[in-house]
Amino acid sequence: MIWPLIIASFTMLLLTALCLFWPRRATELPQQTPAQLFEERLQLLALARDSGELAEQDFDSAAQELKSQFLQQQSVSLTQNQRFGRLPLVLLLVVAVIVGGVYSVNGHYRQLQDWQLAQQNLQAYGERALLNQGEPLSEQEIDWFALALRTKLANEGDDAIAWMLLGRIRMSQGAIEQAIDAFERALQLTPERTPLLLSYAQALILQADDNRLALAGRAVARVLSKEPQNNDALSLMALIAYEKGDMEQAKSAWQLLLGQLPSTDPRYAAVQQRLAEMGVEVPADGRQITVQLFVDPALKQANPNASLFLFARAIGGAPLPLAVQRIPLPEGELTLVLTEQMAMQSGWSLANADSVEVVARMSQSGTVEQRPGDIQTVSEALSFTEPALTISLSLEP
DSSP: OOHHHHHHHHHHHHHHHHHHHSOOOOSSOOSSOHHHHHHHHHHHHHHHHHTTSSOHHHHHHHHHHHHHHHHHHHHHHHHHHHHHHHHHHHHHHHHHHHHHHHHHHHOOHHHHHHHHHHHHTHHHHHHHHHSOOSSOOOHHHHHHHHHHHHHHHHHHOOOHHHHHHHHHHHHHTTOHHHHHHHHHHHHHHOTTOHHHHHHHHHHHHHHOOHHHHHHHHHHHHHHHHHOTTOHHHHHHHHHHHHHHTOHHHHHHHHHHHHHHSOTTSHHHHHHHHHHHHTTOOOOOSSOEEEEEEEEOHHHHHHOTTOEEEEEEEETTSOSSOSEEEEEEOOOEEEEEEEEGGGOSBTTBSGGGOSEEEEEEEEESSSSSSOOTTOEEEEOOOEEOSSSEEEEEEEEOO
16 A cells, blocks of 8 residues: 555645744844834824924824825735745645655655565465466566565565575576575575475576586486486486586486487477487487588678578478477587477377478578578478488578
């Protein structure tokens, strides 16, 4: 509620009004009022008349002039009093307008409303984020979720789940240092929680320096010591070894992981490709096409934000790709693999066409449809006389 702010604003205005309107004691009182001075002067004129010093006609004229001066002074004094009597009211109105204008521009009432909304919806945000109940959180709701978690931690003290959630939010927002700090706070409370150790390792890997990679390796090792078959831990261990340049350990971890993953797992094809890039012969699981691709560096320099689409399509069949990969446009030589698991639509994969062609396309728009300015190369017709095929393509201006 913003009622506390409204009450505070009215209190400030009331104090201002009291300062302006509170009756003040004059520091020095006048000796005579204008009326008393008028009476005194009139009496002096009367004494002069009675003593014969002033004629009756001159007395009437002087008395009339004295009365006119007195009335004029009273009129001027009344006007000034009215003017200065309105001045505090005008000042109070000006103060109110200035305060309202400044607060409308620089006030934090909107942030206060967001904070109150976040507090009210903390549980709902948690259910949507962790249990996938309802629609995914928007970016604004993620910010509110983080705000509510910080408030909960400030009011209720350390909570391992709250710190872990805050760390994941910060990692998704790219604030890696804050994410690592939150994960470390959570680990102080629950040092053996597997999801926490894996999230912590992921954040450390993103920093990619030797010290952070060593910490990530120790976190993953703690998971594997308890759960040797944990696929997420094996994947991270392989990635850590790869980042450190230990290719043999990376190969071993990825080969072990590949043997545990079902072919329908989205990570299966990615692991296959990693191993193929490292020159490891991967047993074919269904049909697959290994593509040794060369991308002219001039393309990358001219189109730094472009994407590479590599896909296979049936010759004489539906135009929907049988298998597709999309990566940021590389440069130089690389090896990519298309497999049955990379189908765009269930029931339409490499297993459903005996004659195919492979297309490598540079897309400036980031969409698979070819548009003006996109460059592509197409292979010759390929027949699956054996499950695994290998071809070479070159993508040049």
